[in-house]
Amino acid sequence: MTKGVLAINGGEPIREEVLSFVPVEADVEKEDIEAISEVLSSKRLSQLVSKKVNDFEESFAEYIETKHAIAVNSGTAALHVALAAASTGPANDVILPPYTFVATANAILHQSAVPNFADIDPSTYNLDPREFEKKITPKTKAVVAVHMLGQPAEMDSIVRIAEKHNVVVVEDCAQAIGAEYRGNKVGTFGDLGCFSFYLNKHMTTGGEGGMVVTDNGELAQKVRSIANHCRATTSPYPQVPAHNVYWGIGYNYRMTAVQASMGISQLRRLDGFIERRRRNAKYLTKSLENISGIRPPFESPHGKHVYWAYGALVLQREMGVSRDDFARALLAEGVKAEGYCPIPVHLQDVFKLKAGYGDTTFPFDNPLYGGKLIYEKGLCPKAEKLSSQDLLLPVYHTLTEDDLTDVVTGVKKIVENIDELKDRTEVLHSPP
Ligand SMILES: Cc1ncc(COP(=O)(O)O)c(C=O)c1O
Incomplete structure (x- = not known):
């Protein structure tokens, strides 16, 4: 040739x-290095023995304009713990768009809930509110509205439909920190908002990190506890202190003080x-x-x-x-x-083959849920075309x-x- x-x-x-x-x-400046060095010098590196994570949470809540912010160690952890706090489980489905990172769907599966895909609006690449409403079943517990590539989703309609059907709204803001919808920052429209500080995001907390925001004090407390092994805040046992009482299935999703220190300095920029x-x-x-x-x-x-x-x-x-x-x-x-996503999430092998826990098809097909969703080509044609x-x-x-x-x-x-x-x-x- x-x-x-x-x-x-x-x-x-x-x-x-x-x-x-x-x-x-990452964009690492002198102030990030100084912030991290300060924590390292203090030797108090973990959330449980340092004030840094709390300081970062306060600055973040102020930036997003929410009452509560709970730092975790990834965006996926943020989504999982938000869905756990919303009481989703194997008896429910959770609606999500298929044009997203697989983490959105994984967080639903981690909670043993059934992912229920609804198509997108091809102009914004985000969940189409009409498709969301069409997909609601009697078992739908929550919807994850993803603000893809930094473009805010149609939150007015999504929240209105969710309220009508008693569905919890979780916002996946991993790609959209600082994005606004009708003058307010994303993360403030739903019941819970989730952020990622992975290296390639707008800002990072040392390569990995995440945050959950909410205005609901009860949900905030639940998120904080689930991310720390479901440790109780009060003890029903007179002889046992609260920090030795665990009320549910919990995780260690705690952010470190080192991560938080970088978060504070990145947030300023x-x-x-x-x-x-x-x-x-x-x-x-x-x-x-x-x-x-x-x-x-x-x-x-x-x-x-x-x-x-x-x-x-x-x-x-x-x-x-x-x-x-x-x-x-x-x-x-x-x-x-x-x-x-050259293969939209609903057509990934994990869904097509229902590759569930322990070589079973759980939670995709499970007796608590009853219904059997099928993941095949044509389910979300607009996302497939995009x-x-x-x-x-x-x-x-x-x-x-x-x-x-x-x-x-x-x-x-x-x-x-x-x-x-x-x-x-x-x-x-x-x-x-
Ligand atoms: C839309 C979306 N949701 C969730 C996540 C998960 O975030 P993380 O990588 O911090 O776990 C990401 C980021 O990678 C993402 O882009």
């Missing part, structure tokens, strides 16, 4: 060092991180919006999108090549952009101007030489 212009055909790539769609390094992401997204949209075959993400007029990732679409009919072929060509140019079209481009706050220019140049280079890519993919995909 003669050498083409595109790097995938042997041409010069736009950049040598591959840029990933999410950061692989969070609004700056978010503004840079929004500025980067604006630049990408301005640069890409007139390209036929690429659709920039929609920004809801009543929301503030915080761009954990920049979820563009590659429209095959207009572009002439698939999202995957486009992504392969972009990778060769030095920009690693991907579909978020999973073949979305292309996540880098947008994070540590990108330089040159990095952003490379992203745009890479996309434009492929579009301008699309025939070269079409010829190549026709050869690759044609039958032998």
Whole structure:
């Protein structure tokens, strides 16, 4: 084959060092290191012997504007403990969208509840409130509304429907810290809001971490206790102190003082991180919006999108090549952009095969629940379509101007030489 212009055909790539769609390094500044060093020097490293976690919780509650914040050691732990506090279990199903990270579904399974998928709104990529209502069963205990990629979900409708049917609302804000819906921060609309501080999120607590927020004092106390082995706060036994009494199935999901110290210092800079992401997204949209075959993400007029990732679409009919072929060509140019979940969660093997606990199909099929949900293609057609079209481009706050220019140049280079890519993919995909 003669050498083409595109790097995938042997041409010069736009950049040598591959840029990933999410950061692989945290933004660690001097103040983070000083904060961590201070805790290390104190030698009081765990939540139970230090005030740091409590300080972080207070700052976080103030930032989100909720009454209570409970720190845990991951976003998955936050979701699990929130669903546990909401009393979900094997007799219930919990509604969730399938265009999400598998952790949303795993937290439901960890509680032995049955995941019940409802389709998304293809413009926001978030749970469609009408689909949510259609999926409610007499056994539905909760809904997890995910704010995907940083775009707030339609919380007014979701909360209204949930109240009508007596369903608990848990918000999965892992990708959307600081996002707003009608002027209020996400995490404040549902009964419980869950956040992640994993390395590639807007802010991190040393690589892993999470938080649950709520305005409900009873739920807050339950979350705090379940995340610490269901340790009681009062003892019914005169001879036994409360810290030796355990009232249910609990976990050790405690955040450490070291993690919390970094959380405090990152939280101080969070609004700056978010503004840079929004500025980067604006630049990408301005640069890409007139390209036929690429659709920039929609920004809801009543929301503030915080761009954990920049979820563009590659429209095959207009572009002439698939999202995957486009992504392969972009990778060769030095920009690693991907579909978020090429297999939507409801079509993952764990669901299709109902791969449950101890080689059984529990909790998917279980006598306490009764009904048998089936996870198959066609269950959520809009999410299935989106999973073949979305292309996540880098947008994070540590990108330089040159990095952003490379992203745009890479996309434009492929579009301008699309025939070269079409010829190549026709050869690759044609039958032998
Ligand atoms: C939508 C969503 N939910 C939940 C999680 C789980 O968070 P963590 O990785 O902190 O457990 C993540 C993050 O990875 C996520 O993106």
